[in-house]
Amino acid sequence: MPHLVLDPHLVLDKVSIHYDGQAAPAVELVSIDVAKGDFVVLVGRSGCGKTSLLNVAAGLVAPARGRASINGKPITAPGSDRAVVFQNDALFPWLTARENVAFALRLRGVRPAERAHRADELLALVKLTDAGDKRIWELSGGMRQRVGLARALAAEPEFLLLDEPLGALDALTRERMQTTLLDLWTASEVGVLMVTHGIEEALVLATRILVLAPGPGRVVRTFEPGFSRRYASGEAIRTIKADPAFAVARGELTDAIFEGEAA
């Protein structure tokens, strides 16, 4: 029964994922509820089905059991209400950075001048003001991910699905991109569902962390760290990371992720 929702909600309800030719399900009975303004992060060891769950939300993978819905409507295909940013940026090399950002607008038939203007606004938002005319191969890894983010935001999604978007970046760029992500999230008020391997990254960004364990993939712990809210209300990222509470939370999260691994 589709329950009535007033706020936008991205919901995975008791979802199981079963890939063809595999005996065991990849994911079993996982429920995730992302509301507008949430920043939900999935962490867990390899093989726990984080990316599979994200793909279900994206509409790229159909669940074997359970329901995926957005604002009460079942998810059956990808849609621009849930723009995805991939680990390998998946940008289009035949387009400039600006044209990449404007891609979703072009699909909708927005006039060239208007979409260029909007793309420039979004490039400024991700701090790439002067890179509009650059070709994709002229950009660094971090810049490419910024273009990828701007491109996703151009679709004006209600939810952003981030599949390890910072996974391929070096440590310093990664750290800078975390604040960019937080800034975008605060400014746009989208709901975010993100997959990551980074423990610190999860703590910094998430309003809610779901820890998954493999065999089959399932949620074993839930954390509500609250550091990203502190950033949103003006606290500096370095102060937050230096807070003893941050170290404690990191320890707890690490323990939760590796719990039962010895078995």
Add this chain to the structure above:
Amino acid sequence: MTVTSYTERAGHKIDETDGLSVPWSRPSPKRKGVSARAVSAVTILVVLALWALSARLQLVSPVFLPSPIAGWNKFITVARDGFVDATLLQHAVASLWRVFAALVAALAIGVPVGLAIGISTIGRGIFDPLLEFLRPIPPLAYLPLVIIWFGIGEPSKILVITISMLAPVALSTASGVRGVSQERINAARSLGATQQQVVRHVILPSALPSILTGLRIALGAGWSTLVAAELVAATRGLGFMIQSAAQFLVTDVVVMGILVIAAIAFVLEFTIRRIERVLVPWAGRE
């Protein structure tokens, strides 16, 4: 000449590594100041010199091998006065027109066919066997049938060239389509692209480098088929010119025609490489 027996050879011991260390497979260290291009230039000059020398010393009768000078002079006279009722330029234009008309037809048919093969299982089921059937047949083999069906006019010649270009265009397009990264397609779909928009905005541009490679191969194939196509009652064209010259044993025109065909093929290849660099500058940089 006696055949060397195996017992004799056995005396020369061959161990396993010998097979790998043949002189021509060993990557020789690059010598300073010698570029492949310079060596190529010297090679061409040596061949020309040998050719001129053998003609000069009359080692071979001019009927069989005219001198380079005679070839060059023939180039000038045919360019100015023509041969069999058309100047060299008119022959060349006639040939180029046929090849380019065929190229347009081959692209118009081959690219959609390649897309169908690359995108849909049904498309692959339909077109793959047809192309695999067509691909290995030498153009001269189906030429008579094409003449029976379409006569000896211009369409027959263009059709034969088109058929020879079809497989490279379609198969390169298909391989380009199959090489499109799934992530790129997923990204476009999640940005709201419909199936047609994915084909138009993602698959086609992604496959463009492959399509251009196919075009280059096709142009080579078409240019080779040209001479065969022009054997069929043409009144103009480089292939026709060579053919008629051969019938009158005007060997210098034959040789000159061959060199002109080679030169045009070289220019075409060079031009397409240029076009590739402008059109798909991202190829190989991803």
